[in-house]
Amino acid sequence: MIDDITRISDAAPALVLAATTIDQLRGVESDLLGKRGSLTELKKGLGALDADGRREVGAALNVARASIEQVIETRRLELESVERAATIAAERLDLTEITTSRPRGTTHLVTQTWDRLVDVFVGMGFTVAEGPEVETDWYNFEALNIPAAHPARGMWDTLYVDLGDPETVLLRTHTSPVQIRVMTETPPPIYAVMPGRVYRRDTADATHMPVFHQIEGLVIDRAISFADMAGTLESFTSAYFGGSIHSRLRPSYFPFTEPSAEYDINCVFCEGKGCRTCSQTGWLELGGCGMVHPNVLRNVGLDGEEWTGFAFGFGLDRLALMRHGVDDIREMYTGDLRFLEQFPS
């Protein structure tokens, strides 16, 4: 019997090595050590032996089993390693073949700029107000101290709509009517910005559209001065454009503010050194601002001796174009996917 054990034990390594797959190895294992395996069969003969014989043969069987198990385990690790290598090799991918991306859309450049501006102002303590795009003459002009025959009406090319009496209902030419609505509907103090779509009777070209976007700001409180306006615009300028960009104010005229100012910033392209975009001046005209005109305060029922405030406004589309170097505003409005896709958000 010992001989049988020795024979099986001696033959086992060759059998094990002959297995070239995990499956074959499993077969070999079963043949040797399984329920009906040759070593297991021998074990069944133990009952016929005396105590000494059982001890001796049992010990031999255990040694043989351990040795075979060892050989199988070694072989298993080898085969697993080979099979894994084969699988890995078979599954290899050239990842540079992948040139598409998971489909993801984009928000519009105007939306991106809008949100960015709004976020800065919200951070500065402003709320965000909106109003209708079709307005009455009162909100768009009269209440803003621009009566019917006022020469300043020529500053806006107005699109009127066929509602009510002629030239009484219009597409708002600026977001300023929202200021009137906010002041009429909310008691001060007011700290609000008003982004929105506005309309002018302008033929579309590389720098003009009949439809574009503005953001205006309005602050009304008890002790608001020109200095507060200058400081607010300076804070906004460096928050939005970066710390190296500063603002300046120059005297100007708007019917709804007094004193009025042009709001310029250091040219963001040359940082004030002078370049083609800023006509060598180092400055870009961004928008207008001023202290809310006493007549405007009166029109919304506020006492100009108690309340003072400032307003400012500038175009939003131009900021979007400037940021991305787009040189024709019309491209933003065609819905051309080749354009939209360029500005992921």
Next chain:
Amino acid sequence: MKVLLSWLQEFAPFPSDDPVALGDVMSDLGMAVESIEHIGQGLDGIIVAKVLELRRHPDADKIQLVDVDTGNGEPLQICCGATNLSVGDTVPLATLGTTMPDGMEIARRKMRGEWSNGMLCSGRELGLGDDHSGILLLDGSLALGTAIVDALGIVPDVLFDLEINPNRPDAMSVAGVARDLAARLGLPFAIAEPNVEVIAGDAPSRISVAIGDPDLCGRFHARVIEGISIQPSPRFIADRLTALGMRPINNVVDASNYVMLELGVPNHTYDLASLPGGALQVRWARDGELITTLDGTERTLTAGRDGVIANAEDVPVGIAGVMGGASTEISASTTTVLLECAWWQPMAIARSSKFMGLRSEASARFERGTDLAILDLAARRLAELLAPSGARLVEGAVTVDGQLPDRSPVTVRTSRVNRLLGTELAAEDIASLLRPIGFLVEPAGQVGEWSVTVPSFRLDTTTETDIIEEIARHHGYSRIANRVPTSTQTGSLTPLQRDRRVLRQVLVGLGIHEAMPLPFLAPGDLARAGLPAEAVTLTNPLAAEESVLRTSLRPGLLRAIAYNESHRTEGALLFELGRVFGLPGVGATLPDEREHLAVILAGNSAPAAVEVLAAIEQTLGLPAITVDQQTAPPGLHPGRCAQLLIDGVLVGEVGEIDPFVLEAFGVRERSAWLQLDIAALLSFPHGEHRYRSISRYPSSDLDLAFETPDNVSAASLTDVLRSSAGSVLVAIDLFDVFRGGTVPDGSRSLAYRLRLQSPERTLTDDDVAGVLAAAVAAAATLGANLRG
């Protein structure tokens, strides 16, 4: 408004050395410098030459070869593109090595094989006027080879182009700009008294003026000038007018324009012989009155809008403040003129010129408000300018006043100034800022208050705030320190503004791009989109194709899809979040303006849009949206569309664009469509996303397929299954729809997976069997039978 440095220097001793710094001061005072032009500089290499011969360029049609003589008799060949040359012309030649005023360097170069030894110049190339239509032709008597600067007596000068705001009537004249600038620089300013000889005679006996409507004309000052002989203006007048952008005409017209530019007093000369009795009257026009103006145009006047100057026969001879009439125009035979220097009501002139569509240099000044106090001085200045041609001012003047503007003093409080500006100015500071620009500043009753009288050239300034603006301007905006207000308010977005961001995130995450088509439509666009045609229209559209305000985002997005297809971009996925405009509701003035969200998925059929809807519904946490196919929204594929309802309220539509509509917009691809009314949708409570506890017990799945008649919607079967399963149902998924095979016609198989789970215990086989029995029974009520 353009001003010359030399002209400014006639009023105050401005330095010549740094025009750019001077320009910066003008900008800082609110007279924004748009450009600075250096006249007569960079002309060093330009000389006088004569055309000897003109020859065709052998190899170029648009260039000819010009041989010129530069004084040494040697012909010098120049290539030239201008066509206005003849042999014998005297012309300016930029010689080799010259740097032109615009920085271009002149070098010897070959043009299509022929040498060019310099460049012949236009007026504009030399910075002498705007003419670029041909080569500048010079006086033939000039000595050849002379430097152009010497030959033409060009004096270097600096031209500033200023942008003048509507509230700066004073800055519409050279003197006014000089006054403002001198005040800031602390230089003495003065307008010189004209040195003019007056001849004896009694002007008031020869002319008369009556102001019939005092609300039109504040003052009419008239004088007589004799000895007129029409001739070209002296060189300095013609040059200055040219520099400031006006064409020299003759001595009388030029002197008139010169005075307007210099002093800001527009004026008019009438041929006295053409005025019966020398009489003028000022009144509002009558409807339908006709006048032929100086530009040769016959114009019809309107009562209450236009003012006229009429003659003794009550016939209009001029439109007040806008333009003179042709009938009294001075001509070669004129010997005596009536000179009008008037002050017109600014609003009257603004209205008249605006509605007549006739803007002139004169009306631009009158509508801002001219200087009432210097009408007499302006008249004498004009006579002074004309004197060298023999004209003489006749003694005596006629001055008639109408309604004069109010110039009562305004109280200015130092405290208010500082409060509004955030400055710490002393009362004396305020006085010393205002006095140099002509304001009369006197102590008022209270300490720290001034009584300020506005100068005659600043009639725009009538209130304390107006004067505070002047104080700020001359103090310098840049000297006002920055301060940041302490807002007591917290910055935030409204719930709607936050929801919009969420909506955009969802759509962008689904691979959809935001577009912004214009909201204007052409008539017929709505009908082509299958929508009702009623819409708000524009009164004055730029083009008929942009005359209708959209009532739906659909036409714009369809057009964007067509645009993309025509540029070989198939399968564009677009959305828009924008306003649409319905007709006003009963009693409303403004349109029914709503915010819509629309999604168009080219190359996709209706289910894609339903999936987008589901994503929106889930992300916003909205109540269940009913997809109701009973009513087909207009313009959508009738078999593949639905209204969207929440609690019976219409919130939108979903489906596919009607093939007819696609065709009408030239869209080739099938397109899925979703539209939501933002206000209606978000009026329902949403965004709560309450936590539901996650069960620790195992779940069981129940897969059931029902043979369901086609007229029973999947949604209704889902609903009855959901309610039959009760609280142990945690998810129900319609995972397969199958037609054909063993399923009879008129039905389809709808396969569901119901996931069952209890928060309290492991479900037993009996529990699952109970749900199964209930589900089968519930489905049977709709005629849906469990498949074997």
